[in-house]
Amino acid sequence: MTATLTRVDTATAAPVKRRRRSLGWLAVAPLLVFTAIAFGLPALAMLDGAFTVKDPATGAGSYTVENLSTSLKGAYLTALLGSVKLSAVSAALAVVFGLPLAQAVVTSRFRALREAVLTASGVLANFGGVPLAFAFVATLGNAGVLTRHLGLTDKGWDLYSFWGLVIVYLYFLIPLMVLTITPALDGLRSQWREAAQNNGATTVQYWRHVALPVLLPSLLGGLVLLFGSAFAAYATAAAMVGSSIPLVTLQIADALSGNVLVGQENVALALSLDMVLVAALVMAVYLPLQRRSARWLA
Amino acid sequence: MARLNLWRWGVLGLAGLYFLVPLAASVIFTVDVPGQGVTFDAYTQIFSADGFTSSLLLSLELAAATIAVVLLLMVPATVALRLGASRLRPVVEVVCSLPLVLPPIAFVAGIVTVLKWGPEHLSRTPLFQTFVAIQNPDFPVVLVLAYVVMALPFVYRALDAGLSAIDVRTLVEAARSCGAGWPQALFGAVLPNLRAALLNASFLTLALVLGEFTVAQLLGFRPFAVWIVSVSGAQAQLSVAVSVLSLLVTWALLLVLAGFGGRTRTTSRG
Numbered sequence: 001m002t003a004t005l006t007r008v009d010t011a012t013a014a015p016v017k018r019r020r021r022s023l024g025w026l027a028v029a030p031l032l033v034f035t036a037i038a039f040g041l042p043a044l045a046m047l048d049g050a051f052t053v054k055d056p057a058t059g060a061g062s063y064t065v066e067n068l069s070t071s072l073k074g075a076y077l078t079a080l081l082g083s084v085k086l087s088a089v090s091a092a093l094a095v096v097f098g099l100p101l102a103q104a105v106v107t108s109r110f111r112a113l114r115e116a117v118l119t120a121s122g123v124l125a126n127f128g129g130v131p132l133a134f135a136f137v138a139t140l141g142n143a144g145v146l147t148r149h150l151g152l153t154d155k156g157w158d159l160y161s162f163w164g165l166v167i168v169y170l171y172f173l174i175p176l177m178v179l180t181i182t183p184a185l186d187g188l189r190s191q192w193r194e195a196a197q198n199n200g201a202t203t204v205q206y207w208r209h210v211a212l213p214v215l216l217p218s219l220l221g222g223l224v225l226l227f228g229s230a231f232a233a234y235a236t237a238a239a240m241v242g243s244s245i246p247l248v249t250l251q252i253a254d255a256l257s258g259n260v261l262v263g264q265e266n267v268a269l270a271l272s273l274d275m276v277l278v279a280a281l282v283m284a285v286y287l288p289l290q291r292r293s294a295r296w297l298a
Numbered sequence: 299m300a301r302l303n304l305w306r307w308g309v310l311g312l313a314g315l316y317f318l319v320p321l322a323a324s325v326i327f328t329v330d331v332p333g334q335g336v337t338f339d340a341y342t343q344i345f346s347a348d349g350f351t352s353s354l355l356l357s358l359e360l361a362a363a364t365i366a367v368v369l370l371l372m373v374p375a376t377v378a379l380r381l382g383a384s385r386l387r388p389v390v391e392v393v394c395s396l397p398l399v400l401p402p403i404a405f406v407a408g409i410v411t412v413l414k415w416g417p418e419h420l421s422r423t424p425l426f427q428t429f430v431a432i433q434n435p436d437f438p439v440v441l442v443l444a445y446v447v448m449a450l451p452f453v454y455r456a457l458d459a460g461l462s463a464i465d466v467r468t469l470v471e472a473a474r475s476c477g478a479g480w481p482q483a484l485f486g487a488v489l490p491n492l493r494a495a496l497l498n499a500s501f502l503t504l505a506l507v508l509g510e511f512t513v514a515q516l517l518g519f520r521p522f523a524v525w526i527v528s529v530s531g532a533q534a535q536l537s538v539a540v541s542v543l544s545l546l547v548t549w550a551l552l553l554v555l556a557g558f559g560g561r562t563r564t565t566s567r568g
Contacts, residue, residue: 140320
């Protein structure tokens with residue numbers, strides 16, 4: 001198919017151009033073939049499995065939406081909603097905390113501070129997963145340093161709870177927010193603030209009528225991106241809480257490793273499909289917002 | 299102005315507190331063991347701990363293979379996009395964004411399903427041997443395949459940012475008119491100018507592979523991150539000590555990279 005396309009495309013072009021085009025295809029083709037196998041096969045297998053039930057007697061598969069409807073019922077629905085709630089709450093809090101932090105860094109006169117915070121954010125935003133879970137277990141877990149020294153257990157503190165997970169998730173979501181929003185804050189011209197001040201606007205009025213409307217697409221885009229990131233997170237929760245909190249990623253892992261019931265693998269695939277749909281929705285909202293915010297940064 | 303400064307330092311102070319306390323507490327946790335006083339056992343035990351060397355080596359090998367494959371795939375493709383195959387740009391962009399829509403756990407669910415086809419449908423074909431070979435626990439190629447896919451978005455962004463800073467076409471044409479062949483033009487003129495972007499892409503991939511847990515655990519392999527979790531039950535101090543160390547190493551790598559990169563910004567993610 002590649003060969004015929006190239007031939008049709010370049011039939012009328014100059015020889016040099018033709019060579020360049022075919023070279024272009026040649027350079028991109030390995031990438032396309034690789035993704036077709038390493039990404040396409042698992043994705044298709046998931047899609048196929050999500051709509052298949054196997055007859056235990058004959059072993060023959062048939063197409064149905066049963067898996068999907070099961071994945072939206074009972075414990076699975078609770079897990080899905082638990083994930084949505086956790087991601088939404090932590091993403092919203094990360095936006096609320098990340099914006100002032102980014103603003104404080106961006107408006108600072110010290111270049112070193114800015115570089116340090118942005119570099120640290122780059123590390124911490126990728127610091128999800130296992131080490132993050134253990135750092136918090138050591139700090140606020142049942143035998144954690146702060147828990148012991150401040151006697152938090154008596155005050156009803158429990159890291160392995162919904163709010164415990166929120167605090168842990170914020171540790172990589174706030175840096176991600178700082179990274180996402182910094183370019184937009186850089187795009188706020190100081191002339192706009194001066195113009196507002198010259199017209200007698202207060203700081204609150206400036207933020208309410210000038211800065212926030214300009215930042216809004218970036219803020220919403222960041223919110224959506226953080227939501228997606230928290231929604232897909234698995235390692236942190238798995239290393240920390242096991243499965244004491246209902247989360248869709250933990251449910252999929254349980255079903256995949258056959259911890260629940262035999263024959264639940266296809267429900268795991270249906271749950272995965274639910275997750276992909278949510279992630280696709282996130283991207284469908286994020287990309288237009290990002291394009292819109294890019295307009296002000298030009 | 300003074301009020302503004304007060305507000306800024308307040309924000310920075312609170313943020314510093316939130317981000318530094320868990321790190322400091324982790325160090326205290328590993329050093330100040332209840333009932334034993336101050337001890338550095340957790341750190342001295344690391345290297346002799348069962349499985350540490352083998353899992354770390356496995357992770358490093360996987361990272362090296364992943365970096366090699368992802369760069370071999372992405373460098374020619376992104377350079378070609380600048381050299382007259384720009385009509386393919388949307389295709390490459392979509393291909394490299396797809397992994398963002400597939401959460402790792404959903405991806406691994408798909409991989410598990412594909413791997414089951416081996417014993418179920420292909421046991422009498424030569425393909426079956428391939429299925430066995432890529433799941434060899436000594437060097438699971440299937441993990442490399444998965445990690446390359448997961449690294450595509452980062453690597454594409456890093457390389458594209460690097461390429462947009464240089465005029466690839468002029469560089470190649472200059473090299474060609476000086477008599478260089480295509481390989482020479484690529485390796486002698488383009489790649490040296492991409493040094494920072496290549497390092498950036500490699501570092502992001504390295505960080506991804508070293509910290510990856512989801513895919514490896516669910517496929518039943520035991521690289522570094524899975525090993526940390528598996529020892530955490532019996533040796534809590536040890537697992538936290540390793541976590542602290544792995545963060546410090548990541549940090550050091552990033553600083554080295556920032557030093558190498560020089561002019562380019564290291565945080566060109568967003």
